[in-house]
Amino acid sequence: MTDDTRHAEKMAKKKAARDKIMATKTAEKGLIIVHTGKGKGKSSAAFGMIFRTIAHGMHCAVVQFIKGGMETGERTLITENFSDLCEFHTMGEGFTWETQDKARDIEMAGKAWEKAKELIRDPANRMVLLDEINIAMRYDYVSVADVVAFLQAEKPPTTHVVLTGRNAAEALIEAADLVTEMELIKHPFRSGVKAQAGVEF
Template identity: 65%
Template sequence: MDERAARHNAKMKAIKSARDEMMKAKTEEKGLIIVHTGAGKGKSSSGFGMVMRCIAHGMPCAVVQFIKGNWETGEKMLLQAHFPEACRFFVSGEGFTWETQDRARDVAAAANGWRIAREQILDPAIRFVLLDEINIALRYDYLDLQEVLDFLLTRKPPMTHVCLTGRNARPELIAAADLVTEMTLVKHPFRNGVKAQMGVEF
């Protein structure tokens, strides 16, 4: 073994030893409150990636979509066609707020989505719930933030994971969450006149 390889080997052994020691203290298991936010692409995509991961592990899921409306997205078509028993799929939104142009309807749709979300979270058969774009509903005060926080913190079953996606997550939600990821926008083709692409954005 040459000197460079030997140094690398020694370094990796030290890292592994430190990691093994650190992992001994990581014994707790719990259902997480997860937030995906930020201006960059990938918030919903990451949430649906978690759904597929849970399905692979035999963990029943539910998806409640706020805001987006009845788009025929790839993830919706895949889950409904191939995994209807493993993942329940609900659409409560009627489209983006600039499409509906009717606050009362948006508020009613969000309230219905939150009712469905509570039912799914409380169902002992469900292990993971994706609340897609709920952050938008919270941002525009279509839902009462404190009610959502109180429910997640006091009524969510201990081992149920809940993922909330959408831009501009409220600071109080970020503070309450166990895991928060902010997608940063670096570059997007929309700014250069390219419309949303099938398989990439829907």
């Protein structure tokens, strides 16, 4: 038996086993998706799903809880080209060490959460991204219990909600359907390289 024949037989067995598994996966549901961890890529991966949703012609929305007025490539691309399919709300005024005004941060996070609830309740939105909400919850600007209770009680059954940011709360992780932790192995910032267009924003 040649290597090519052995390979073909092995792959045929793998395909048959895979097809058998896939045949049992028939359910569809709106997912609670969490991207957390110290590594880069949490928001980047979430925006990848937003762009995928847009590409399918489905309505979606983004609420940014922390990131402030700095222009980002994803916001520019969406607002200039896909505003008919994706609402984009930048509600934060920057990271808390930049604003140095806790009361204001809490107020803005509260407004962002109210907007998020409005967008999630709208069944026209197939996906809603809550960017950096985990940070707002970590600083107690938004209640973890309120977020989890709302998602469990009021999220429409076919709506996906993506929540990003470091230090996701255990209660949120427990409630989620899909959780990915980005692990930091190397980052150029530690070598003196600043955030760069196309990579970080």
